[in-house]
Amino acid sequence: MPIKVQLAVDMTCQSCVDDINGVLGTVPGVDKIDISLDDKQVMVEGTATPSSILKAIKDTGRSAVVRGTGSSSGGNIGAAVCIFEEGSAMGNHATRGLARFVQIDETTCFVDISVSGISDGAHGIAIHECGDMSQVPESCGGRWNPDSVELDRLVVKDGWGDLAFETDRFKVWEIIGRSMVINAGNEGGVLAGVVARSAGLFENDKQICACSGNTLWTEQRLVDQGHRL
Structure with a gap:
């Protein structure tokens, strides 16, 4: 389509x-x-x-x-955003990146993830049942993904990593209020955030990111260069 x-x-x-x-x-x-x-x-x-x-x-x-x-x-199907903060395994809860979700059609969701300042290597990504950030990862509940496995692997190099992909394993409206957790080996949930609804196609012409105060592309460049948001 x-x-x-x-x-x-x-x-x-x-x-x-x-x-x-x-x-x-x-x-x-x-x-x-x-x-x-x-x-x-x-x-x-x-x-x-x-x-x-x-x-x-x-x-x-x-x-x-x-x-x-x-x-x-015409028409917007759904969009969401997740702001990542450090989990209990990392300590001080600094903002470390974000994920954007856009529903392309009734079955396919586009996911765009950027993170910075975490350990190099392959990090697993999963949607979890709850949006409770009080004690990551335990408070996030079990993996919600229908097949209970990781969505993909985010490779971090020199403290920075990004990943963009399409998936038919969930729809935007199914994950609102849940959490996305990024893991690294035995470290547990090193990053996590709550998935919240955001503006979709033509619904928001703002060029400023509310979470950082930067323009959208300045925000992305800071992540691309390995800086915190």
Whole structure:
């Protein structure tokens, strides 16, 4: 099914627009590209996945954030955000990153995760039953994922890691109020946060992130460079 993908992208001049047009034109499934330099917004229509579109733009060296997706006929299905804080295994509960969830269609959810300042290596990711952050990971309950296994592995190198993927293992409306927990071997839940509803496609034109006060792309760049939010 054709979809629209809305992204906030750090663009400063027409050269940025030309570069993004060029790289997106090589992504299979991209049918239409609409770029607004003034609004720093990119709209893509077609059958390409949000993760492939996001990767293509990031490969140009520019920071980008998927703000929402929806069907080409209009309408937002669902979106959510999770702000990660350090769990009890790490100590001081500093903010370390975030995850964004956007429902692409009735069965597929796009997930975009960025973290910084945690140990290098492969970290497991899972949705847990509860949104209680009082004693991570025990207070988060058991894994809620329908098959009770990790969603994926987030690889952290030099204190920073990101991951973008599509999944049909849950829908946005099923995880609101639950938690996402990032683990590392025997460390337990090193990062965790509550999944909360957020604005979807065309529902919020703000360029400032409420959790950090930075523009969306500055926030992403800070994470990309290994800094805390």
